[in-house]
Each structure stands twice: as C-alpha cells, then as structure tokens.
Amino acid sequence: MGVKRGVVFTGALSGTSTIATGSAPQGICISADGASVYAANYTSNTVSIFTRDTSTGALSGTSTIGTGARPYSVCISADGANVYAANYTSNTVSIFTRDTSTGALSGTSTIAAGSAPVSVCISADGANVYAANYTSNTVSIFTRNTSTGALSGTSTIATGARPYSVCISADGASVYTANQSSNTVSIFTRNTSTGALSGTSTIAAGSATYSVCISADGASVYTANATGNTVSIFTRNTSTGALSGTSTIATGSSPVSVCISADGISVYAANSTNPGSVSIFTRNTSTGALSGTSTIATGIYPTGVIVSADGTSVYVANYSSNTVSIFTRS
Numbered sequence: 001m002g003v004k005r006g007v008v009f010t011g012a013l014s015g016t017s018t019i020a021t022g023s024a025p026q027g028i029c030i031s032a033d034g035a036s037v038y039a040a041n042y043t044s045n046t047v048s049i050f051t052r053d054t055s056t057g058a059l060s061g062t063s064t065i066g067t068g069a070r071p072y073s074v075c076i077s078a079d080g081a082n083v084y085a086a087n088y089t090s091n092t093v094s095i096f097t098r099d100t101s102t103g104a105l106s107g108t109s110t111i112a113a114g115s116a117p118v119s120v121c122i123s124a125d126g127a128n129v130y131a132a133n134y135t136s137n138t139v140s141i142f143t144r145n146t147s148t149g150a151l152s153g154t155s156t157i158a159t160g161a162r163p164y165s166v167c168i169s170a171d172g173a174s175v176y177t178a179n180q181s182s183n184t185v186s187i188f189t190r191n192t193s194t195g196a197l198s199g200t201s202t203i204a205a206g207s208a209t210y211s212v213c214i215s216a217d218g219a220s221v222y223t224a225n226a227t228g229n230t231v232s233i234f235t236r237n238t239s240t241g242a243l244s245g246t247s248t249i250a251t252g253s254s255p256v257s258v259c260i261s262a263d264g265i266s267v268y269a270a271n272s273t274n275p276g277s278v279s280i281f282t283r284n285t286s287t288g289a290l291s292g293t294s295t296i297a298t299g300i301y302p303t304g305v306i307v308s309a310d311g312t313s314v315y316v317a318n319y320s321s322n323t324v325s326i327f328t329r330s
Contacts, residue, residue, distance in 0.1 A: 009311055011266030011282055012330050013296045018323040019059045021048040025317040027073035027119075028304040028324065031080050036103030039304075039317050039324055040071035040085050047074055047085055047096070050324070051103055057313030057328055065105045068092040072118040077126050082149030086117040086131050093120055093131055093142070095151055111151045113140040119165045123172050128195035132159070132166040132177050139166060139177060139188070141197060157197045160184040165211040165257075169218050174241030178205065178212035178223050185212055185223060185234070189241055203243045205232045210256040215264050220288030224255035224269050231258055231269050231281070235288055249290045251279040261307045266329070270302040270316055271295070278305060278316060278327075298325045 022041025025048065030037050037050040037059055046064035053060070068087030071094070076083050083105055085094040092110040099106070114133025117140065122129050129142040129151055138156040145152070160179030163186065168175050175188040175197055185205050188197040206225025214221050214236065221234040221243055230248040237244070252271030260267050260283070267281040267290055276298040281290040299318025307314050307329065316325040 009261070009263060009265060010330055011261065011280060013278065013280060013314055013327040014330065015326060015328045016297070017326045018299060018318070019050065019326065020062065021317070021322055021324055022046045022064055023322055024319050025322065025324065026071070026303050026319060028306050028315055028317040029074050029076050030306050030308055030315065031076050031103065032078050032309055033080055034308050034310055037315055037324070038074050038076065038083055040067070040074040042070050042072060042319070045069055045071065047071065047083065047105065049103060049105055054310070057308065057326060059324065059326055063104070065096065066108065067094045068110050073120050075120050075122050077122050077149065078124050079126055084120050084122065084129055086113065086120040088116050088118055088134070091115055091117065093117060093129065093151065095149060097149060111142065112154065114138045114156055121166050121168050123168050123195065124170055125172055130166050130168065130175055132163040134162055134164060137161055137163065139163065139175065139197065141195060143195060157188065158200065159186045160202050164209070167212050167214055169214050169241065170216050171218055176212050176214065176221060178209040180208055180210055183207055183209050185209065185221070185243065187241060187243060203234065204246065206230045206248055211258045213258050213260050215260050215288070216262050217264055220283070222258050222260065222267055224251070224258040226254045226256050226272070229253055229255065231255065231267065231290065233288060233290055249281065250293065252277045252295050255279065257302070257304045259305050259307055261311055262309050263311050266307070268305050268307065268314060270298070270305040272301050272303060274300050274320070276300055276302040276318060278302065278314070296327065299323045
C-alpha cells in the first residue's frame with residue numbers, strides 16, 4: 001500500500017493514544033500492506049502483534065509470540081510473508097512465518113548471528129537479511145529462501161565500532177550501519193545477485209550514532225546522534241552509494257531512532273530522554289536538507305519510530321512505558 005493518492009502531507013503529527021505492548025519494546029516495524037504492526041519486547045522476549053486499521057491507523061490486539069533472548073529489533077519482508085527479530089543476548093535472529101490475511105505469526109526457528117545483534121533489515125527483493133552485531137563489530141549476511149523465508153549463511157563483514165543500526169537502499173545496491181562508538185556510518189556495496197557485501201569505507205557522523213535510514217529515492221541518508229542531540233544529513237551518490245556532507249540539525253534530547261516517510265517530505269527522530277518526544281522535520285526533496293524544530297510528546301524512553309507506507313500514521317515504541325504511541329500524520 002503506497003502513499004495515498006491525491007493527499008499532500010505537511011508531516012505534522014497529532015494524537016496521543018497508546019496501546020500496551022510487552023515489556024520494554026525496543027524496535028518496531030509495519031507491514032507494506034499497512035495491516036500489521038510488530039514490536040520487539042526486550043525484557044519479555046516476545047514480539048507484540050497488532051492489527052492496524054488502514055483507514056484510521058488505530059491498533060488493536062494484544063497477542064505475542066516468543067523470540068530468542070532480548071529481542072532488540074524487528075523487520076518484515078516486502079512480500080509480507082515473514083518477520084525477523086534480532087535477539088541481543090542469544091546471538092540469534094528469530095524467523096517467523098506471517099499469515100498475510102491476519103498478520104498472525106508462527107514458527108520459532110532461529111539462526112546464529114554475530115555477537116549481540118541489535119538491528120535487522122531485509123532487502124526489497126527479499127533475497128537477503130542483514131543483522132548488525134553490536135559487540136562483534138560486524139554485519140551478518142544471510143540468504144533468504146523467498147519461498148519459505150528460511151535463512152542460511154554465516155558470513156560477516158566488519159563495521160565500525162558498535163554498529164547499532166543497519167539499513168539497505170531501495171535499489172538494493174548499498175547497505176549502511178550506524179556505528180555508535182566510532183561516531184561513523186559504514187558504507188557497503190551489495191552484490192544484487194548474491195547479497196554479498198564489500199567495501200570498508202566510513203563517513204563521520206554525529207556523536208553516538210545510533211540509527212540510520214535512507215530515503216526511498218535513494219538520494220539521502222540520515223543518522224540519529226544520541227549524545228550530539230542531532231540528526232546528520234548526508235547526500236548519497238545513487239550510482240556508487242557513496243555518502244558526502246556533514247551537516248546536522250538539532251533534535252530533542254538523546255535521539256536514538258530516525259525514519260523517513262515514503263513520500264520523502266518528512267523525517268522523524270525519537271528522542272529518548274524523559275519526557276520522550278519525536279522531532280518533526282520537513283525534507284527538501286531536491287537537496288535532502290531538513291528544516292523545522294517542532295516536537296510531539298511520546299511515552300517514556302521512545303526507542304523506535306516508523307511511518308506507514310500510506311503516509312497517514314507514525315508509531316513509536318516506548319521502552320519504559322511498555323507502549324506504542326499512535327500518531328496521525330497530516
């Protein structure tokens with residue numbers, strides 16, 4: 001489900017409703033069809049499964065499924081058939097089969113990752129899954145069976161110090177990690193036939209680089225810098241994947257997650273210091289520059305933020321209040 005036709009968004013957020021999750025939700029994701037939202041609950045070792053009303057953005061449902069130990073991040077395949085969770089303490093990725101009609105999850109299989117995987121992402125072609133391993137300073141590279149969702153492979157590639165987030169460009173040509181301790185972004189070239197990664201280049205970001213995201217047009221990359229209280233803005237070479245630029249924009253206190261709307265006009269940063277908030281930025285779709293300093297309050301210690309593909313809703317995982325905040329985007 002793409003951006004709603006005929007709707008021009010400003011990016012502003014409204015609404016203060018929440019829904020209960022498991023204990024300490026860390027990561028959050030939404031299905032491409034907009035029908036399901038999932039939250040990885042760090043201390044209850046579960047994923048919460050919510051049904052989303054595609055007309056209103058409201059969430060319902062309180063079911064959960066068990067994961068490995070200390071799930072930190074969750075992602076969903078573009079075909080909607082599988083959900084994956086990165087399990088920090090058990091050094092694994094959990095593999096779930098998703099019912100595309102109901103959003104329910106089944107299956108409890110896992111695959112070994114590196115040490116302390118904290119982030120997981122999947123390529124748009126569905127062929128590969130990547131996990132950022134925080135204490136082994138690597139990215140694990142998995143091949144995905146596009147029929148069953150099973151993962152195979154144990155190869156890794158080195159990153160900067162303490163990779164906290166991993167993302168992949170829509171064209172499938174580039175993978176990036178936000179390296180929290182080295183204050184950098186690692187830049188990898190992806191072989192679109194095999195999923196293999198190459199390259200060891202990095203670019204400096206802000207202080208304590210926690211999260212990285214890329215615009216759908218592939219032209220911009222953004223990082224949330226927790227102790228710098230900023231978002232870094234990079235221009236991406238759409239031919240090579242290289243990044244340039246060192247500009248930043250101020251956020252609220254301790255941003256740990258950043259995301260961009262599918263229409264490319266809005267960037268949101270989750271600011272984790274209590275009271276939690278989301279910073280709202282307007283993106284120049286020609287240059288990638290950000291403007292605006294407005295914020296909206298969330299639950300306590302927000303750790304993940306996402307925008308629905310139709311552009312109408314924003315969701316925030318609140319670690320310390322055990323909730324997801326639900327915002328309407330206008």
